[in-house]
Each structure stands twice: as structure tokens, then as C-alpha cells.
Amino acid sequence: xxxxxxxxxxxxxxxxxxxxxxxxxxxxxxxxxxxxxxxxxxxxxxxxxxxxxxxxxxxxxxxxxxxxxxxxxxxxxxxxxxxxxxxxxxxxxxxxxxxxxxxxxxxxxxxxxxxxxxxxxxxxxxxxxxxxxxxxxxxxxxxxxxxxxxxxxxxxxxxxxxxxxxxxxxxxxxxxxxxxxxxxxxxxxxxxxxxxxxxxxxxxxxxxxxxxxxxxxxxxxxxxxxxxxxxxxxxxxxxxxxxxxxxxxxxxxxxxxxxxxxxxxxxxxxxxxxxxxxxxxxxxxxxxxxxxxxxxxxxxxxxxxxxxxxxxxxxx
Numbered sequence: 001x002x003x004x005x006x007x008x009x010x011x012x013x014x015x016x017x018x019x020x021x022x023x024x025x026x027x028x029x030x031x032x033x034x035x036x037x038x039x040x041x042x043x044x045x046x047x048x049x050x051x052x053x054x055x056x057x058x059x060x061x062x063x064x065x066x067x068x069x070x071x072x073x074x075x076x077x078x079x080x081x082x083x084x085x086x087x088x089x090x091x092x093x094x095x096x097x098x099x100x101x102x103x104x105x106x107x108x109x110x111x112x113x114x115x116x117x118x119x120x121x122x123x124x125x126x127x128x129x130x131x132x133x134x135x136x137x138x139x140x141x142x143x144x145x146x147x148x149x150x151x152x153x154x155x156x157x158x159x160x161x162x163x164x165x166x167x168x169x170x171x172x173x174x175x176x177x178x179x180x181x182x183x184x185x186x187x188x189x190x191x192x193x194x195x196x197x198x199x200x201x202x203x204x205x206x207x208x209x210x211x212x213x214x215x216x217x218x219x220x221x222x223x224x225x226x227x228x229x230x231x232x233x234x235x236x237x238x239x240x241x242x243x244x245x246x247x248x249x250x251x252x253x254x255x256x257x258x259x260x261x262x263x264x265x266x267x268x269x270x271x272x273x274x275x276x277x278x279x280x281x282x283x284x285x286x287x288x289x290x291x292x293x294x295x296x297x298x299x300x301x302x303x304x305x306x307x308x309x310x311x312x313x314x315x316x
Contacts, residue, residue, distance in 0.1 A: 008083070016083035019195045023090045026191075028184050030101035033177050035108035041174045042109045052241050053175075054110065056162040058122040059237075060185075061102035063159060066132050068095035070139045071151050078144035080202065091192055098185050105178055127233035131158050134226060148200040149219055149262070153226060156193040156258030157251060161234050164247045164280060171283035179283060186284070197261025204263065216264075223255065223267070246277040 011017070042050070072092040079085040106115050122128050135158070138150040163182055170179030204212060234247045252271035259267055273281065 012081040012083065015195065015198060016081055016087055019191060020083065020087050020090065023087065023094070023188075023191055026187060027094075028097070030097065030104040030181060033181050033184075035105050035177045035181065038175045038177045039109065041169075041176075048240050052238060053165055053169075053178075054106065054114065054118045055121065055237050056165040057102045057105050057178075058118040059128055059162045060159060061099055061106075061119075062122045062128055062132060063135075063154060064095055064099040064102065066136060066139075067151070067154060068092055068099055070136055071095070071147075071154065074139040074142075074147045075151060075196070078147065080199065084199065087195065094188050098188070101181050101185065105181065109178075127229055127236060130229045131226070131233075134222075134229075145200060145203045145215065146218075148196055148203070149222065152193055152196050152200065152258050152262060153223065155189045155196075156261065157223075157255045158226065158230060159189065160251050160254040161230060161238075161247050164243070164250050164277075165238075165241075167280045167283035168243065168277065169283070171279035171281075183284065193258060193261050197258070197263070201263040220267075227251070227255070243277075246280070249275050250277065250280060 008017070045053070072088055072095060076085050076088045076092075079088060106118060110118075131154075135150045135154050138146045142150060163186060166175060166179045166182040169175040170183075204215070207215065230251055231248055234251070235244050238244050238247055249271050252268040253273065253276050256266040256268055256271055259265070
């Protein structure tokens with residue numbers, strides 16, 4: 001087989017280089033944000049609240065590990081262009097950064113015993129393992145389009161039940177550094193989801209009408225299966241804190257966004273931005289802090305220059 005040199009002057013798909021520039025411009029590291037500065041807030045939380053936050057962070061660690069080790073590898077095998085492979089390599093590294101970030105959060109706020117307990121939980125909880133198993137089944141054995149759908153659903157939907165809690169505390173001016181890291185992760189996932197949704201649509205548009213209908217039926221069946229588990233997981237983990245319905249709405253809202261990234265209509269009519277808990281929306285919108293005044297990096301690492309991708313970013 002002929003090995004090809006990547007020619008960055010050759011334009012196979014304009015979005016590849018655009019996303020490469022955007023993704024590399026918003027590079028960041030977890031070590032730039034001093035999560036230990038949240039210890040005062042952390043100690044004021046009840047044991048029940050701490051447990052909820054630990055499970056949220058631990059669940060994200062499990063899913064991001066899956067994405068970095070299996071998901072991006074499966075996506076790269078079926079890349080349409082060489083530059084797409086380069087973009088996905090960037091995504092792979094950043095997913096590893098995300099997974100490490102959750103470890104940094106846990107280490108900064110907890111004892112060794114606490115950390116061991118939360119890792120044991122996330123490696124054995126049936127709802128968490130269901131998510132990972134269902135997604136990984138398609139990473140290992142799915143078609144290229146199924147792999148893309150699994151990836152978009154993982155990053156764009158299944159993360160968000162766990163993203164909710166840090167944003168909720170941030171909206172109340174608590175755990176600011178922890179939430180800043182989560183917001184940096186969300187900013188990356190926005191780019192990943194938009195890009196992979198666009199790549200999915202290229203594949204989808206090449207199918208016949210009948211093939212599109214069959215695939216769409218599978219996709220919505222898969223979505224419902226994932227959401228049934230997701231809502232059961234939400235009830236198990238978040239009932240004590242009284243936020244189950246708010247989290248379900250947040251998950252539905254992001255499910256709509258993920259489907260739109262792939263070119264489909266919204267699925268949940270009762271989950272617009274106006275339906276999402278305003279405290280969480282406030283947590284998302286609070287301006288990012290900057291902890292390193294000399295090098296101009298930190299939690300606000302190039303946030304101004306590398307904003308979230310919007311639907312209009314597709315249009316050239």
C-alpha cells in the first residue's frame with residue numbers, strides 16, 4: 001500500500017483545516033487551574049453533596065478514558081481525508097487531557113481513600129458500565145456511521161448529566177476552579193461534536209433514501225436505549241440533591257443539539273435553552289477567570305479567541 005505524505009496545501013475539505021486551527025488554538029492543560037483553591041468551598045459541602053460531585057467527576061473520567069482509548073481510534077480508521085486524521089489525533093490527545101483533568105480534580109479535593117472508593121464505584125456501577133459497554137460495542141464492531149453516532153452521543157449527551165453539577169455550583173459562585181476546568185472540557189466537546197456531526201452528514205448524504213430511513217430508525221432506537229439508562233442513572237445518583245428533573249432537561253437539551261449537529265431536527269420539544277435550569281446557564285456564561293497574569297494562560301486559556309463553534313461555522 002502506498003504511503004501518502006500529508007499535503008497541507010491540498011484542500012480536500014475546508015472544515016478540516018478550520019477545525020485544526022480552532023482546536024489547536026484552544027489547547028490547555030489541567031495544571032494551569034488551581035483546583036485546590038476550591039478547598040474552602042469543598043469543606044462547606046455536606047457529605048452527600050461531596051459524594052454527588054465525586055460521582056459526577058468519576059463518571060466523566062470513565063467515559064473520557066473510553067473516548068481517548070477506543071473512540072478516537074475507531075473514528076480515525078475511517079477518516080475521509082488525511083487532515084481529518086490529523087484533527088482526530090488532536091481530539092485524541094485532548095480527550096486524554098480531559099481524563100487526566102478529572103483525576104486532577106479528585107486528587108486536589110479528596111483523600112487517597114476517597115479516590116480509591118470513587119474509582120471502584122465507577123468501574124462497577126451498572127449504569128455507568130452500561131453506557132461504556134453500549135458505546136464501545138459500536139466502537140469495536142460498528143459501521144463507520146454507527147461509530148460517528150456513538151461518539152456524538154457519548155460526548156454530546158452522556159457526559160452532560162455529570163457536567164450539570166459543577167456548572168450548577170458555579171452558577172452559585174462555588175467550586176469556581178473545578179467548574180472552569182469543566183467549561184474548558186465543554187468548549188472542546190462543542191468543537192468535537194460539531195465536526196463529527198458534519199462528517200457524519202457527509203456519509204449519510206451518500207446513502208439511498210431507504211438506507212437513510214433504516215439508519216435513522218436504528219439511530220433513534222439507540223438514542224432511546226441510551227436515554228432510558230441515562231435517566232435511571234440520573235435518578236440513582238442525583239435524587240438526594242433534588243435535581244433529577246433539571247438534569248434530565250439538560251440532557252435532553254444537549255441531545256437536541258447533538259442531533260442538530262448531525263443534521264436532524266430536535267427530538268425533545270420541551271428542552272430548549274429557556275427550559276434549562278437558569279443557575280446552570282449562568283454557570284456556563286460566567287466569564288472565565290485567568291490565573292496566570294504573566295503568561296496570560298490559565299482557566300481563561302485563549303477563551304476569547306477560540307469561542308464555541310456554532311451551526312453557522314459550517315457555512316463558507
